[in-house]
Amino acid sequence: MRTIVFMLSFMLFTILSGASTKDNQNQGNSIPLMGTRFLTFNAVIRVNQIEVARDKNVGEDERDLHTPSVVIKFREAINAGFPGAKITWAFSWLALHDTTSNYRKIRELVVGYQSKYGDEITFIPGAYFANAYNPTEQVNKDLHDGLAKVSEIVGNGYRPKSVVAGFLSAKNQDYLAKNEGIHVCQGNIWSQYAIDNQDGDGAVTYPFYPSKEHFCKPAQGKDDFVDCVNLDGWTTDFLAARREGFKDGFNSRMGVGPIETLSKYGLDLGLKEMLHTTAIHFDRGFELNGFAWVTNCWEVSLPIDVTGLTNWLSEIKKRWPDVKFITQGEFGLIWRKHYRDNSFNYRFEEIGSGIGGSDADKEIRWFMNKVFRLALLSDLNKDNSETVIDFTRYDLPAKEPSEMTRRWSLMGDINQKQTRPQDKPVLLKQLPEEMKTIIKTIYPKLFPIQ
Structure with missing residues (x-):
């Protein structure tokens, strides 16, 4: 009799434990983004x-x-x-x-x-x-x-x-x-x-x-x-x-x-x-x-x-x-x-911490969507200093390396790492008209009416 009771108790414990674990693992399914x-x-x-x-x-x-x-x-x-x-x-x-x-x-x-x-x-x-x-x-x-x-x-x-x-x-x-x-x-x-x-x-x-x-x-x-x-x-x-x-x-x-x-x-x-x-x-x-x-x-x-x-x-x-x-x-x-497609539109803003490469006198703004990513950098001690440090278009053809290599970056017109001559930061208004037109379609407020 004791054996039967023990077996039933063990089976009940196993079922409840399994249910608890399953509930814990499925908890994320009901969380909204x-x-x-x-x-x-x-x-x-x-x-x-x-x-x-x-x-x-x-x-x-x-x-x-x-x-x-x-x-x-x-x-x-x-x-x-x-x-x-x-x-x-x-x-x-x-x-x-x-x-x-x-x-x-x-x-x-x-x-x-x-x-x-x-x-x-x-x-x-x-x-x-x-x-x-x-x-x-x-x-x-x-x-x-x-x-x-x-x-x-x-x-x-x-x-x-x-x-x-x-x-x-x-x-x-x-x-x-x-x-x-x-x-x-x-x-x-x-x-x-x-x-x-x-x-x-x-x-x-x-x-x-x-x-x-x-x-x-x-x-x-x-x-x-x-x-x-x-x-x-x-x-x-x-x-x-x-x-x-x-x-x-x-x-x-x-x-x-x-x-x-x-x-x-x-x-x-x-x-x-x-x-x-x-x-x-x-x-x-x-x-x-x-x-x-x-x-x-x-x-x-x-x-x-x-x-x-x-x-x-x-x-x-x-x-x-x-x-x-x-x-x-x-x-x-x-x-x-x-999101069933890339209809996202991400934005981020940061003023540096003053630790390491996080400059306390700088502010960076990022804009990311499926068409392009754009980064603007400002010097907090200087007025009208905001420059474009990254503009990477995603509406253009791209290709991954066909060989085994470490070089898998997708470099745009201007890249934040500034490893190429073309990566020199420029004022937003100095961008070519084609780039400005693309940016304006999503972020028109970046270009105030003069």
Whole structure:
């Protein structure tokens, strides 16, 4: 009799636990895009720093940096700062297949987090730079086999809602949508240029559907439409991001990322910059766009005090208590439900923090839509100083590299990095008439009647 009672109790517990987990995982489905502040977070677990192919590495071996205790401490730091948060875990090819005790236990831990918190588990091909080292078909094969391995490890028919990729070509994102049924991909690192192993400046910083021509170009219509929501990798400070790599001693990737903030400036000043970048979106950006999104990516192997992570999340929870901290797959699908095409019109405004390349005497304004992106930079100490530092048209033909290379940027008429003679900033009124006409069709108020 006791055995029967125990079995019935266990079955009831299993059913209720499963229902609770299912409810937690489906919570994001009912969240509206507009009127919401979103936070997403990707955690990368790998074996080698840059696993360029299944059997080739070009970075440092990170095996000793990945232990179950490190993963536990990392996840606890997130929950301590933002209880109820759901994050996305991205495993590299080797991390999915490594048979050593540590990696077996790490995979078990993360599967447990998927059940306990509703976390997402997915695959990262090539450790950020798949297309720089592999042909398109090989990347497709890696995506197929990697995702299948994720499903096998998690079990119960699990399938991730998204993929983490760093950069991923339009052809590969099209494959994800059509062949794998995945419609969300972290497929561009906004403004990245002259840092790490691949360039990819030229895209829109908030979600968009990529064109079949180039992953940085928003689709212009049905004929070039890729049904995969293309997401940025981590939110950067717009003023820092306009710089070329490490030029003038600054880091163009500074924003919410831990390497450029906590590691560079310490827990206090680093946190100040992280919150400054966060506020660009959760304050003024929310007013301008009707919703806001901040995203971060953290390699679990980083030797950075996770107290900084807890502090950042705690401050977000305190300043913006309405923030929805969900997986990137859930967020991408919420955006996809609201936008069935590239009818977005994003605007951002920032005055610098005074930290690093975020000049305190500068103001930057960004305008992003499916036809073009436009950036205007002002010197706060000078009147009438606003100049165009970026004008990238998306209504023109584009083409991705046919060879394996680091050069995947989509450079427009004027590019924010100022690496070419034509990138010299100019006054808005000095632009050619054709450019001004295009801008006026969407933002006529930028050209006041004289």
